[in-house]
Amino acid sequence: MARISLDHIRHAYGPKGLANPLYALKEVHHDFDDGGAYALLGPSGCGKTTLLNIMSGLLQPSHGRILFGGKDVTELSTEARNIAQVFQFPVVYDTMTVYDNLAFPLRNRRVPEAEVDARVRTILKMIDLESWAKRKAQGLTADQKQKISLGRGLVRSDVNAILFDEPLTVIDPHMKWILRAQLKQLHRQFGFTMVYVTHDQTEALTFADKVVVMYDGQIVQIGTPAELFDRPKHTFVGYFIGSPGMNVLQAGIDGDTAIVGGERIALPGRPVIPGEALTELGIRPEFIRLTRDGLPVEILKIEDIGRQKIVRARFAGQPIAVVLREDADVPAEPKLSFDTAAINIYANSWRADYAGAGLGG
Numbered sequence: 001m002a003r004i005s006l007d008h009i010r011h012a013y014g015p016k017g018l019a020n021p022l023y024a025l026k027e028v029h030h031d032f033d034d035g036g037a038y039a040l041l042g043p044s045g046c047g048k049t050t051l052l053n054i055m056s057g058l059l060q061p062s063h064g065r066i067l068f069g070g071k072d073v074t075e076l077s078t079e080a081r082n083i084a085q086v087f088q089f090p091v092v093y094d095t096m097t098v099y100d101n102l103a104f105p106l107r108n109r110r111v112p113e114a115e116v117d118a119r120v121r122t123i124l125k126m127i128d129l130e131s132w133a134k135r136k137a138q139g140l141t142a143d144q145k146q147k148i149s150l151g152r153g154l155v156r157s158d159v160n161a162i163l164f165d166e167p168l169t170v171i172d173p174h175m176k177w178i179l180r181a182q183l184k185q186l187h188r189q190f191g192f193t194m195v196y197v198t199h200d201q202t203e204a205l206t207f208a209d210k211v212v213v214m215y216d217g218q219i220v221q222i223g224t225p226a227e228l229f230d231r232p233k234h235t236f237v238g239y240f241i242g243s244p245g246m247n248v249l250q251a252g253i254d255g256d257t258a259i260v261g262g263e264r265i266a267l268p269g270r271p272v273i274p275g276e277a278l279t280e281l282g283i284r285p286e287f288i289r290l291t292r293d294g295l296p297v298e299i300l301k302i303e304d305i306g307r308q309k310i311v312r313a314r315f316a317g318q319p320i321a322v323v324l325r326e327d328a329d330v331p332a333e334p335k336l337s338f339d340t341a342a343i344n345i346y347a348n349s350w351r352a353d354y355a356g357a358g359l360g361g
């Protein structure tokens with residue numbers, strides 16, 4: 001296992017030496033800790049696969065270096081980096097048995113046969129294909145084949161890291177939960193450094209200790225699921241994590257008060273706003289209540305989604321969502337109350353710290 005350091009990495013596809021290249025990765029400067037379980041989360045086209053392929057050596061970055069345990073591996077091939085990689089679609093040898101497919105990476109490295117057998121049996125059990133061990137892979141379904149790909153990624157215990165690129169896309173939903181839980185358990189047991197690409201927030205939040213949120217070729221926040229929920233660093237994180245996402249309202253700032261369409265909202269402190277920034281107020285729907293006293297609001301509709309109600313409303317001319325417990329009463333003429341401590345202020349889309357309030361970070 002190794003710490004993976006990305007040292008000022010940037011990447012542009014297409015011919016080298018263009019005056020104004022279009023960067024698929026703008027600037028990534030970050031360390032992935034030895035033994036960490038990370039998810040790279042973001043929408044389609046934000047650069048997740050590009051970043052993963054730079055780590056594995058499938059792609060050479062246009063700028064910057066990549067280090068494993070402090071050693072520069074930028075010029076090294078995938079094989080020389082000693083990485084296991086699992087892709088979105090199955091990569092299996094159809095003419096080999098399921099057992100031999102799993103044994104292949106170990107036999108390739110001349111691991112003693114007794115050890116090969118022990119490891120392959122463990123993995124067969126994990127992916128629930130024990131009864132298929134002696135059958136040729138060509139007869140399997142796409143999702144069984146993908147389980148073999150996953151198993152091949154996990155069979156070696158001596159890799160520097162295991163990289164997963166949306167590995168559960170073709171797996172049925174029930175099996176997804178099981179495999180994800182097993183990956184997590186394997187991580188706890190063996191301490192592999194794991195990097196897992198996904199655009200699915202549930203997948204990212206359940207798998208990873210640290211979620212790396214990417215947007216438009218940049219890492220916008222790295223944090224625990226709780227940090228991403230409570231203190232989104234960028235309005236995109238607020239919007240992308242959570243369902244519905246964070247409310248983002250255009251707001252003016254007057255000391256420790258936000259002004260939204262003429263309504264004054266107390267803040268937990270005085271936000272530090274650089275120069276002429278565009279300012280917004282962010283609050284998650286879970287931290288707004290409908291009360292008898294408070295700010296005027298127009299209710300548009302109430303969606304009952306089982307254990308919760310989502311209230312869609314208009315506040316000071318802007319759309320707003322409120323999440324209520326299923327049994328919560330909505331007063332006859334409801335008003336809005338914000339949980340002051342849960343309000344984040346954004347300047348040019350980035351979260352501003354509150355001066356001296358100890359809420360930064």
Ligand SMILES: Nc1ncnc2c1ncn2[C@@H]1O[C@H](COP(=O)(O)OP(=O)(O)OP(=O)(O)O)[C@@H](O)[C@H]1O
Nearest residue numbers: 013014024042043044045046047048049050051199
């Ligand atoms: N081989 C390529 N040549 C040119 N442009 C590319 C190539 N691969 C990716 N891109 C572009 O680079 C950007 C980042 O793509 P990337 O595949 O890394 O994103 P992603 O977040 O993994 O998306 P997805 O979830 O759809 O796979 C996109 O604009 C994409 O069109």
